[in-house]
Amino acid sequence: MASPALLAQVHDHRWWLLVVSFIALYAVRKIQTYRRLSAFKGPFGVGFTSFWHSWSFLTWRSHLFYKEIIDEYGPIARVGPNDLVTSSPELLAHMSAVRSPYSRGEWYNRATRYQPGKDHIFSELDEEKHKRRRQQMAPGYSGKENLSLESSIDLHVLELVDLIRTKYLSTETQARPFDFARKIQFFTLDVISHVGFGEPFGDLRTDQDVNEYVKAGEIGLTVTTVGLALGITRFLQLPLVARALGPSEKDVVGFGRMIANARPLIQKRLERETDNRSDMLASFVRSGLDADELVSETVLQIIAGSDTTATALRSIMLYLFSHPRVYAKLQAEIHATAQERKYKGVIPDSEVRKLPYLQAVIKEGMRMHPPITDSVPKRVPDGGDTVVVDGKSVFLPGGALVSYAAWPLHHSKAIFGDDAGVFRPERWLSKNLKDEKKMLEMNRTHELIFGYGKYQCLGKPIALMEIGKVVFELLRNFDWCLSNPENPWSEYNCMGIFVHSNMSVTASEQDFKS
Ligand code: HEM
Ligand SMILES: *[C@@H]1O[C@H](CO)[C@@H](O)[C@H](O)[C@H]1NC(C)=O
Ligand SMILES: *[C@@H]1O[C@H](CO)[C@@H](O)[C@H](O)[C@H]1NC(C)=O
Ligand SMILES: *[C@@H]1O[C@H](CO)[C@@H](O)[C@H](O)[C@H]1NC(C)=O
Numbered sequence: 001m002a003s004p005a006l007l008a009q010v011h012d013h014r015w016w017l018l019v020v021s022f023i024a025l026y027a028v029r030k031i032q033t034y035r036r037l038s039a040f041k042g043p044f045g046v047g048f049t050s051f052w053h054s055w056s057f058l059t060w061r062s063h064l065f066y067k068e069i070i071d072e073y074g075p076i077a078r079v080g081p082n083d084l085v086t087s088s089p090e091l092l093a094h095m096s097a098v099r100s101p102y103s104r105g106e107w108y109n110r111a112t113r114y115q116p117g118k119d120h121i122f123s124e125l126d127e128e129k130h131k132r133r134r135q136q137m138a139p140g141y142s143g144k145e146n147l148s149l150e151s152s153i154d155l156h157v158l159e160l161v162d163l164i165r166t167k168y169l170s171t172e173t174q175a176r177p178f179d180f181a182r183k184i185q186f187f188t189l190d191v192i193s194h195v196g197f198g199e200p201f202g203d204l205r206t207d208q209d210v211n212e213y214v215k216a217g218e219i220g221l222t223v224t225t226v227g228l229a230l231g232i233t234r235f236l237q238l239p240l241v242a243r244a245l246g247p248s249e250k251d252v253v254g255f256g257r258m259i260a261n262a263r264p265l266i267q268k269r270l271e272r273e274t275d276n277r278s279d280m281l282a283s284f285v286r287s288g289l290d291a292d293e294l295v296s297e298t299v300l301q302i303i304a305g306s307d308t309t310a311t312a313l314r315s316i317m318l319y320l321f322s323h324p325r326v327y328a329k330l331q332a333e334i335h336a337t338a339q340e341r342k343y344k345g346v347i348p349d350s351e352v353r354k355l356p357y358l359q360a361v362i363k364e365g366m367r368m369h370p371p372i373t374d375s376v377p378k379r380v381p382d383g384g385d386t387v388v389v390d391g392k393s394v395f396l397p398g399g400a401l402v403s404y405a406a407w408p409l410h411h412s413k414a415i416f417g418d419d420a421g422v423f424r425p426e427r428w429l430s431k432n433l434k435d436e437k438k439m440l441e442m443n444r445t446h447e448l449i450f451g452y453g454k455y456q457c458l459g460k461p462i463a464l465m466e467i468g469k470v471v472f473e474l475l476r477n478f479d480w481c482l483s484n485p486e487n488p489w490s491e492y493n494c495m496g497i498f499v500h501s502n503m504s505v506t507a508s509e510q511d512f513k514s
Contacts, residue, residue: 033081036397042069042078050080050231057229060492063373066405075389076402083377083401087408088389089415089445095378095402096452101385103127104455105377105401111224111233111495112300114255120296121458122304131454137297140283141458148279150465152194154346157469159204160187161477167207169478170506177483180317181503182214184470185310189213191466192305196298197265198279211261217303220255221494228495258299266294301459303497308371309463311498313470316365318489319423320475321482321505326361326425333357334475347476352468360425362467363446367410368423370449374496375403406449415445478507 034047043052056065066085069077075088086092095102104125113123121137124130160183168178186203194200201210209215227236249260269281270291284294320327333355341351352358382398396402413420416427426432433439450457457463474480482488482505489503 030081037078037082037084037400039395040076040078040084041073046078047081050083053079053083054229054231057225057495060225060494062375062495063370063407063493066373066403067407067411070405070408076394077405079403082399083403084396085375085403085405086389087405087412089409089441089448091387091389091402092404092409092448093444093452094387096455098453100453101381102378103381104130105379105403107228107231107233107401108375108377108403108495110237111228113237114220114224114259114299115292115296116237118292118296120293120300122300134454134458136287136289137284137458139287140280141462149195149462150349152200153191153462153466153469156187156190156194156200156204157346157473159190160184160470161473163204163207164478164507165509168507170508175483175506177504177506179501179503180505181310181314181489181500182209184313185214185306187470188306188310188313188466189302191309191462192302195280195462196301196305197262198269198281199265211257213258213261213302213306216255216257216261217307218499220258220303221307221497221499224255225494255299255303258302259295262295262299262302266291266298270294304457305459305462307497307499309459309466311369311500312366312371312463312467314489314500314503315369315371316362316467316471317474317480317505318482318503319365319368320361320471321480322485322488323423326423327480330357330361331475334472337472338476346469347472349465349468352472355472356429357425358468358472360428362464362471363428364423364425366449367416367446370406370410371498372449372496373404373406373493373498376451376455376496377401377403404448409445409448412445415441474507476510478510481506 030048038047046052052065056062059065066079066087069079070085070087076084076086076091079085094100106125109123110125111123113119119125119129121130121133124133163183163186164178168176168183170176183204186207186209190200190202190204201213203210203213227233248256249263250256266281270285281294281298284297289297320330337347337351337355341347343351378401380396380398380400380402384398385396387394387396410416411420419427428442430439433442450460450463484502484504487502490501492499
């Protein structure tokens with residue numbers, strides 16, 4: 001019960017003055033934020049609220065929301081009081097350049113932190129610390145330390161081919177459709193665990209989601225997306241809250257489960273001699289990462305390196321299976337190569353990179369459906385920055401956040417031509433496009449699929465090695481069909497990472513053998 005004295009105070013006009021001035025101050029702040037970015041247009045009310053932006057994450061199709069608003073409001077559009085998105089390749093490269101004064105925006109990267117108070121390379125907001133961590137990890141990723149990267153990948157390509165041939169081969173008398181989305185994820189998980197932990201999970205060998213990593217990842221991504229959309233990341237990451245609600249190693253699902261699985265693997269490796277091992281983990285240990293940091297980084301690696309590469313392969317295959325003209329042409333190139341080279345086992349990476357049509361198909365498949373649409377907002381340095389976009393000079397106020405709009409960028413008619421929305425690998429062949437400047441522009445835009453400069457994907461060489469070998473060997477060995485073409489896959493986008501399922505296909509023995 002409030003005391004009479006207190007009630008008297010509430011009625012005192014000085015109290016009201018305080019309330020009114022508080023509201024006025026709040027309104028002034030809102031109007032100031034609204035006006036700071038008012039040069040940039042966006043959906044109704046976007047200067048005052050992030051509602052539309054948040055909502056787009058909860059529809060699981062944020063990439064299409066980014067495309068709609070860029071199409072409507074131009075190459076820099078506004079999605080919130082302090083948030084812009086862009087499809088300008090120059091601006092994206094400028095912000096991530098090695099010596100750029102831009103930094104990371106908190107709302108996105110910080111949301112990916114899954115241990116209270118402990119950052120990994122992708123959630124680290126401090127530029128100096130991030131730079132140092134990259135330096136520690138780059139040697140392990142670059143393959144320059146005699147890592148057995150290629151032979152590890154080959155092993156799992158053979159297991160994948162073997163699994164299909166022994167268990168899922170369709171014949172003239174019996175079709176055996178299977179979910180390509182799931183099997184290809186078994187492959188990417190085996191590769192990433194093999195190169196990351198030194199031993200594969202064994203998903204392909206056992207044809208199951210060992211330790212339920214697939215399930216854990218999907219739940220973890222969904223939960224993270226909801227937290228991010230509701231704008232409660234900061235709250236969720238307060239140490240006490242994170243301990244109560246965040247991923248915990250006692251969890252039976254989600255990222256907590258992943259961490260719990262990773263820790264003993266790391267511990268086992270640290271207890272054994274790692275100095276004379278030549279894998280990624282050994283390289284990270286040599287660079288000075290401690291046990292906790294190793295757990296954080298390897299779990300990140302699994303999230304960053306499995307769904308992404310799997311999505312790239314699913315998309316390339318989906319476009320191939322639905323474009324018989326391209327499929328036949330690629331198959332001819334692959335057969336000719338197999339016949340000529342007569343190699344045993346899996347095609348070497350150095351050979352894959354020499355096949356012009358295969359490379360064009362991979363590039364075009366990744367352009368049609370970029371495997372990642374992470375917002376990865378960059379923060380404009382204090383004092384602001386003047387940039388030139390589409391020949392126009394634009395001032396970006398300090399502290400504003402600018403996100404990456406993958407879909408409109410990679411489907412841009414200005415960059416890729418009027419048929420940018422269509423799968424046509426021939427656009428990448430220099431015999432069809434003599435204009436070198438145009439090709440360079442297309443190349444540079446395409447490279448942004450892996451990010452740029454100081455934030456560029458560390459796993460790019462690994463991903464490209466996996467993709468080239470898998471596409472080659474799957475087409476060399478089998479004939480492929482979509483078995484549910486009216487509904488080829490189910491897809492949802494978790495804050496930029498795609499989750500696919502129900503991609504039903506059939507594979508039958510390819511008559512050609514070499
Ligand atoms: C087709 C597959 C892949 C695509 C399209 C892709 C794309 C990206 C993108 C767009 C970023 C963020 C760039 C930015 O922040 O501006 C990124 C970061 C990263 N990726 Fe990938 N990635 C792929 C596969 C992989 C694989 C296989 C691994 C691990 C083996 C990996 C490890 C990483 C790491 C560690 C980072 C963080 C780098 C940093 O924070 O400095 N990625 N990737
Ligand atoms: C890698 O292997 C080569 C030849 O086997 C050797 O000369 C070189 O010292 C090795 N490098 C490292 C970093 O182990
Ligand atoms: C690494 O070195 C230790 C002792 O120096 C040895 O016992 C172990 O067998 C070696 N491991 C490998 C993989 O060479
Ligand atoms: C474009 O990229 C391809 C590799 O994907 C390269 O072979 C070609 O030389 C590049 N062309 C230009 C003009 O940059």
